[in-house]
Amino acid sequence: MAVMVVALDQALKEAGASEQKAQAAVQAMADYNTRFDRLATKIDTVLAEVKAQITMLKWMNGIVIGGGAALIIKTLFT
Numbered sequence: 001m002a003v004m005v006v007a008l009d010q011a012l013k014e015a016g017a018s019e020q021k022a023q024a025a026v027q028a029m030a031d032y033n034t035r036f037d038r039l040a041t042k043i044d045t046v047l048a049e050v051k052a053q054i055t056m057l058k059w060m061n062g063i064v065i066g067g068g069a070a071l072i073i074k075t076l077f078t
Helices: 002-014 019-077
Strands: none
C-alpha cells in the first residue's frame, strides 16, 4: 500500500499537479482503501458466522434424520 501511495504521489506531481493537490488525492485514495479494508473485515466476520450456523444446521439435520431412521427401524423390527 505504501509503495502504491508513493507511486501515485510521484505520478501526480510528474503530471503537473501541485503538491497540495497531489497530497489531497493520495489521502483520498488511502481513505478509500481503508473503507474497503473495513468492509472486507466485516464481510469476513459475517461469513464466519454464516459458516458456523451452517455447520450447526448440518448437525441438527443429521440428528433428525438419525432419529427418524431409528424410529423406522424400530417400527419395522418390533
